[in-house]
Amino acid sequence: MEGVNVGLASFIARRIITFIPTLIGVLLITYLIAYAIPADPVRAWVGEKLMNPETLEQIKAKYKFNAPWYEQFIFLIQQLLTGQLEDPVRHKNVFTELTSRFAVTFELAIVGFLFLVLIGLPLGIIAAVKKDSPVDFAVRVMALVGSSLPAFVLYYFLILAFFNYIQTTYLAGIPMPSSACTTTLSSLPQTIPVLGNIVSAIGSIPMFGAMMCGEWSIVLDTFKRLYLPGLALGLLNGGFIARIVRNSLLDALSTEYISYAKARGLRKLSVWRHALKNAMVPVVTVLGLNFGGLLSGAIIAETVFNIPGLGRYMYDAIMRLNFPVIIACTFLIAVIYIVVNLVVDILYAVIDPRIRY
Amino acid sequence: MEFVYKTLKSIIWAYAKLREKLSPGWILKNSSRIREWELMVYAYSKSPIGVIGGLIVLIVFILAVIGPLIAWEPYWEYKILYDENLRYHPPCLPPSCSGYPLFGTDEWGRDIVAMSLYGFRISFVISIVVVFLGAPLGIILGLISGYKGGVVDEIIMRVTDIFLAFPGLVLAIAFASVLPQRIRGVLETNSALRAFFSGLFGLRQEEYGQLAALLSIWFAMVIVWWPGYARIVRGSVLSVREMPFIEAAKLSGLSTWSILFKHILPNVLSPVLVMMTFDIATATLFAASLSFLGLGPQEPVPELGFVISKAGGYFPERSTHVVLYLGIILLIIALGWNLLGDALRDILDPKTRRAIEYRLEKEKKK
Numbered sequence: 049m050e051g052v053n054v055g056l057a058s059f060i061a062r063r064i065i066t067f068i069p070t071l072i073g074v075l076l077i078t079y080l081i082a083y084a085i086p087a088d089p090v091r092a093w094v095g096e097k098l099m100n101p102e103t104l105e106q107i108k109a110k111y112k113f114n115a116p117w118y119e120q121f122i123f124l125i126q127q128l129l130t131g132q133l134e135d136p137v138r139h140k141n142v143f144t145e146l147t148s149r150f151a152v153t154f155e156l157a158i159v160g161f162l163f164l165v166l167i168g169l170p171l172g173i174i175a176a177v178k179k180d181s182p183v184d185f186a187v188r189v190m191a192l193v194g195s196s197l198p199a200f201v202l203y204y205f206l207i208l209a210f211f212n213y214i215q216t217t218y219l220a221g222i223p224m225p226s227s228a229c230t231t232t233l234s235s236l237p238q239t240i241p242v243l244g245n246i247v248s249a250i251g252s253i254p255m256f257g258a259m260m261c262g263e264w265s266i267v268l269d270t271f272k273r274l275y276l277p278g279l280a281l282g283l284l285n286g287g288f289i290a291r292i293v294r295n296s297l298l299d300a301l302s303t304e305y306i307s308y309a310k311a312r313g314l315r316k317l318s319v320w321r322h323a324l325k326n327a328m329v330p331v332v333t334v335l336g337l338n339f340g341g342l343l344s345g346a347i348i349a350e351t352v353f354n355i356p357g358l359g360r361y362m363y364d365a366i367m368r369l370n371f372p373v374i375i376a377c378t379f380l381i382a383v384i385y386i387v388v389n390l391v392v393d394i395l396y397a398v399i400d401p402r403i404r405y
Numbered sequence: 406m407e408f409v410y411k412t413l414k415s416i417i418w419a420y421a422k423l424r425e426k427l428s429p430g431w432i433l434k435n436s437s438r439i440r441e442w443e444l445m446v447y448a449y450s451k452s453p454i455g456v457i458g459g460l461i462v463l464i465v466f467i468l469a470v471i472g473p474l475i476a477w478e479p480y481w482e483y484k485i486l487y488d489e490n491l492r493y494h495p496p497c498l499p500p501s502c503s504g505y506p507l508f509g510t511d512e513w514g515r516d517i518v519a520m521s522l523y524g525f526r527i528s529f530v531i532s533i534v535v536v537f538l539g540a541p542l543g544i545i546l547g548l549i550s551g552y553k554g555g556v557v558d559e560i561i562m563r564v565t566d567i568f569l570a571f572p573g574l575v576l577a578i579a580f581a582s583v584l585p586q587r588i589r590g591v592l593e594t595n596s597a598l599r600a601f602f603s604g605l606f607g608l609r610q611e612e613y614g615q616l617a618a619l620l621s622i623w624f625a626m627v628i629v630w631w632p633g634y635a636r637i638v639r640g641s642v643l644s645v646r647e648m649p650f651i652e653a654a655k656l657s658g659l660s661t662w663s664i665l666f667k668h669i670l671p672n673v674l675s676p677v678l679v680m681m682t683f684d685i686a687t688a689t690l691f692a693a694s695l696s697f698l699g700l701g702p703q704e705p706v707p708e709l710g711f712v713i714s715k716a717g718g719y720f721p722e723r724s725t726h727v728v729l730y731l732g733i734i735l736l737i738i739a740l741g742w743n744l745l746g747d748a749l750r751d752i753l754d755p756k757t758r759r760a761i762e763y764r765l766e767k768e769k770k771k
Contacts, residue, residue: 205729
């Protein structure tokens, strides 16, 4: 057991070390793209009319725009790593806004992922059990249509059905827990040292914060606000997930250990349980990567459903040449990518005892 | 189905006879290859999904080629500006405007069917070119990376990682917002280039500003498209590299390049071909998404995603028909390629062909 843990720890350490050059590369490329824009970013931040030569110079000096590009880049990275990066448009720390945006995206990702699993897994299992039946065919069609449908068109028609006609959702704002609740949660680290930090970090996601304080109406409101985009994301990718579940389950069912299990006279249910566990490795990969994709912000869903999430924040930043925000968002998304990949790799070892690091 | 088989078979034989004329003895030398092609075509003609997909792709291709030529209304004419009566009416909705225009108009009074004919060309050109530029780039890098190994492999894979580590849409947005101004400058000065690209997209030369936006989407997508191919090809090369026939090719003194392209590439190509077919569908939707976000061409260019995003502003009262009609067009384009890819995956699998060969032999014996 000891050996396994050491192996896992060194595997994680190795992965993080190889990721550092990638991370620097991502940031550098992002910065160079932003730098290559032939427009003056300061003008875009301040706005043409409010331009005052003195403030202009002040801002330029603050972000070292007169220095060569690598000094600007190093300056930005320093600020990023020390957590001092300031949003020049909103005039506050980038990380304050980034945290609240990411919290919203995280909620959307969870709701979307819930629908994805609820639609994908059962359909895939049914399609495998009833191979070549109408259900199987329907899953195939659903996967094909889901990957061919322009997402925004589906979003519009879901809005038409659920918002305009049956009016079971709303399209503005994000429900937050009461201020008493947030204060309690944010003061936790002072009273309880380590655990308090973790609880307060989880509580900064509004939905979880509300759950911890027992404000269930807020949780319900959050779900009411986000179930429609979540359903849309689930419908678009659910067919694809179902196909993967079906195919890997059928692969697993045609292996020798299943024949052996049947020959031993095991009940049907436990035969299926054996197959299902072994079929899960590819499914976990795809689900994990899907969740990572959702965490990086579903820009189009956020645009159509009017959700102030990470994708929208980054999009606005690119449009306004807001370098500090672009760099911070890129950093966050790259870190999400590595964490998701790492978690998927670790999950392999949990599901399949033959895989050890 | 029989018709599809016969047509495709006659195309194969026409090609074989052409090669025979150029270099006598070609048919005899490549008879097994021709046999393999015939089996592929047979498998294809037996797959209804593939035939439907192929038919859709063919129709989309024809519409893309002739679309801008047969469009009965120029996309740059805002009828509402010329006709006072149209101005105070909502855009003509399908049930109320019987006959012409068939599926109604947009809020400027333009017939959306005529607009979509231009849209076909734009979507088709973008998706095809992105995949046919992006895939070879990834394939070449993957081949080199997998075959050479060592430092070269490490460098190429690290760069690939960098591009995979942030979501394609974000990277594409970044590129698409940087490039237009630069490309615009080039198009402004170079009239031959302007004529070529406006002809390619079926637009007017005056719209070179929008053309620059289209080209930058194009470029942005090529840049985000190759890493996937590099990864996949590298993986397959690693397994093919160790095979005895590569050893033999090396010993016979072939150059690295001819080993790569004549011996390794054909063995790793079939998953890549399937992926390319699926990717044309993805690229179509991806380009539409970029223009939906407002990064592509602006008025009056009828890019499908852009027209839908504008109609979205009036949704649902005045533009359900626009979103529905253009959405279905995008769906059909992408569905055609996806169906074709689904069928190709079976056809290009050698196991399927052996199964068919076995079955046919058995039928013959009977």
